[in-house]
Amino acid sequence: MSPIRINLYSDTQTLPTPAMRKAMAEAPVGDEQRGEDPTVNRLCEVVAELTGKEAAVFLPSGTMCNEIAICVHCRPGDEIITDRTAHILNLEGGAPAALSGASIWPLEGSHGVFTAEQVQQGIRPESRHTPRSRLVCVEQTANLGGGTVWPLETIQSVAEVARTHQLALHMDGARLFNAVIAAGIEAKKYTAPFDSVWFDLSKGLGCPVGGVLAGSAAFIEEAWWWKQRLGGAMRQAGILAAAGLYALEHHIExxxxxxxxxxxxxxxxxxxxxxxxxxxxxxxxxxxxxxxxxxxxxxxxxxxxxxxxxxxxxxxxxxxxxxxxxxxxxxxxxxxxxxxxxxx
The missing domain is CATH 3.90.1150.10 (Aspartate Aminotransferase, domain 1)
Structure with missing residues (x-):
């Protein structure tokens, strides 16, 4: 068997560049769990600014970003509305049911993109016999949809319906910056309607590990409880956060x-x-x-x-x-x- 020279399995297969490794080696570090790692703190500040949110938290993986967000937004028995191809439904080991006790109502979108009308139809009527519709989740870009970019107008119309019914909004922005570059729309415009959003550092941005979850200060405070509960609190994580800072400066365009x-x-x-x-x-x-x-x-x-x-x-x-x-x-x-x- 020939050694693998061309790895098209996923953009998670990227290796840190020499310049990224240098930034990691030279990063000032401290106790991340105690809020004392300057590089992690800087990464979270930059991500909050990029997404237009009040605060952010650095996490080991994108799946953890999704699941912590769901745990903050939902209670056992609540229902999440998303596309049938969504990562949270198909590729996270049934974690919404296992960790938050939430179920998922899948919509039949087009290449991973659903409409405001479909959300409207998917919202449960108020009844003690049905789950409570609680959260709408949008995946940008839609992975199993083929890397589809959600149009900004569709996001805004979906958000309007969700807000009308007092539903929370979460963006699984694993490949958010692929959408930003493809559409020429800044990240803040895509993320503005959402209560929570994260993007992956370890896909197209080329970092070895990590994702960053952003939202209101109150949301991130609650997310930290779940980070601790799920075992994701770290120590001198600035070595990893430095890769993220380097990527955000050099690898988006x-x-x-x-x-x-x-x-x-x-x-x-x-x-x-x-x-x-x-x-x-x-x-x-x-x-x-x-x-x-x-x-x-x-x-x-x-x-x-x-x-x-x-x-x-x-x-x-x-x-x-x-x-x-x-x-x-x-x-x-x-x-x-x-x-x-x-x-x-």
Whole structure:
């Protein structure tokens, strides 16, 4: 088996750059749990400013960001309205039910994006027999939707319905800055309607670990209780926070390169007989493609690609997902597409 040279499995596969490692090594640190780590404190200040919120908290993972937010917003028996493809429903181990006792009402959106009308229809009537609708969750970009960017107008209309019914709003902004770069809309405008929002440092921004959750000062104070309860309180975490500060200064604008590479890859493989890719859905750095017509399963193709030193994950029997990031060059994209052509 050839060593993996081109890793398109996810943008979580990024490695810290030498300059990022230098920033980490030189970071001033202290006791993060006691509020004494200057680098963590600075990261939280920067994130609060970027998202237009009062405060923020640094957490080990994006999943923890989502689940702490849900625990703050919801009580056992409450219901969360989100898309059927949402990360909190499909990829967090059933944590909303296990940790907060909340259930999820999935909407049938388009590529991960639902409408205000669908939210309106999904809100439960006041009745002792039904769950209480409590929270609306938007995922920006929509991962399983294909990296879809939520239009600002759709977010605002969804928020208006939620507010009318006194529902809280949470943004799973794992790839928020991919949306910012793709749409040319600043983060604050996307996050303005939300009570809580987080974004991932360890995806396209290229950090080795972490996410940052933001909201009101009262929300973050409550989030800290859950951070402690879930075992996420840290100590000299400035070493990690320094990577985040470096990424926010140096790695946001370069996301456009990932988007261009994803588009190139989609266009290359769309010409391969047996491969189907909806080019109009490739908006950011994620490319889903169907291989049913090749006569091979997605898993078989994924396995064969490894012998070429290429890693692309199968999401089911028919589809694979390729995700571009800062460790993937245009040459890598061309090489991966060539390997797919030879296999198919």
């Amino acid at each position: 370069r996301l456009a390169e990932d988007h261009r590479n994803a588009r190139r890859f989609a266009e290359y493989i769309a010409e391969i007989p047996g491969i189907s890719v909806a080019l109009e859905t490739v908006e950011t750095n994620i490319v889903f493609f169907d291989v049913t017509a090749t006569g091979l399963s997605a898993v078989e193709i994924s396995d064969k690609l490894k012998s070429y030193g290429v890693l692309i994950g199968a999401t089911d029997k028919a589809r694979l997902r390729a995700v571009t990031h800062l460790d993937i060059s245009q040459t890598d994209i061309e090489t991966a597409a060539k390997a797919l052509r030879e296999i198919c």
